[in-house]
Each structure stands twice: as C-alpha cells, then as structure tokens.
Amino acid sequence: EVQVLESGGGLVQPGGSLRLSCVASGFTFSSYAMTWVRQAPGKGLEWVSGISTSGGTTYYADSVKGRFTISRDNSKNTLYLQMHSLRAEDTAVYYCVKSRLSSAWSAFDIWGQGTMVTVSS
C-alpha cells in the first residue's frame, strides 16, 4: 500500500524548534517530489515547502522562509521539516504529501494523516 506517515508533532513554546519526519512506503520515494502542507485549526490548506527528487531544489512559502528547512533522505525513504523560531501562527496540522509526478508541484496524490504542531506558552 502506498502511504506516508508523519511524526514529530507536539507542543512547543514560541521561539522553539521542532523536526517533523515523514516515512514513505509502497512507492519509489526517490522518484517523486515531496511537499509539506499545513492546515491551521478551522482554516484552509496552506502550502509550506516542497523538495525535488534529489533534494537539490527546494521551495518555501514566504511565511516560513528562513525559519523552516525541508530535506529528504532517499536511502531512508524519509522526508523532514526542520522548524525554528516557531510562532503561534505556525500552529497547524502538518501533512506530508507525495507529488503525482516527479515534478508536479501542486498535484498531490498521497496524503498522510497529519501531525499536529501547537506553538503555545
């Protein structure tokens, strides 16, 4: 079965850091771009960051640029999101998503169940 499974969410104080992980299975992980999408409580979807198959190309939303870093380890079929300087507005469910093609940057055919990040003192 094709799936992705996120972990690493939790409660963190403003200004703190957190690293999310996403383990993929059932498909050739290294052949697809991967992305993080988040959804604040009761709000819509927000694209956060995307990474190419090799990891050589990364993209970030302006809201997280300079604070978040996306990376991947194709040998471990794992996607990461390192988050620093967290703010209350970063509170959201973070979804790990697989691109439908190697470089389809807005067509996501596999979604994880999400991991909740809460930034609060």
Add this chain to the structure above:
Amino acid sequence: QSVLTQPPSASGTPGQRVTISCSGSTSNIGSNTVNWYQQLPGTAPKLLIYSNNQRPSGVPDRFSGSKSGTSASLAISGLQSEDEADYYCAAWDDSLNSAVFGGGTQLTVL
C-alpha cells in the same frame, strides 16, 4: 487572503449539478495546471482533479474540471449527500515560486 479566490460556500440538493469557481492570475492559473482537492470532515484532503480536468483512478465521473484563462471550475453532477465536504483548488505560482491554494469552498447538500 488567498492567492486563488473561491466562494466560501456552495449548496445544492441531491441530484443537482453544482459548480465551484477558482479565480487566479496570469502567474498561477494562467500559466499552470489546476488541481482540485476534496476534504471530508475530519479527514486528510484527497486529490479529486489534476491537470485541469483529469480524474485519478477511483474518482467518479460525476466530478469534472475545466480551466479558461485565469479561472477554473469544478463541477459536480448528480449531487450526493456524501459529496458534502470542503473543496480546494491549487496551482503553482511562477511569481511566488510556490504552490498556492484557494481558500476553500464548503459544499452543503441540502
């Protein structure tokens, strides 16, 4: 304020046809393909339409997508109660160098 504009709500009765619009600009919808997602209550989103009008395997042909210029639409025919969900459009934006989502449309089946 989302880069792609969708109506916040839509409604219809069972069997009806409803459409949901998604308005953008030349840097996103005007230059790239549009994708649509369905999010049922309490679940992760699901890809409904990709490349403007293509349905992934398993998506009923009651769902269809179209694009013209800087706007796109999702049409649902033969509306069913299980179609009650939030719907989002998405596209790549060449100016922002990021993907953008619409604000979402909550569909109610009356």
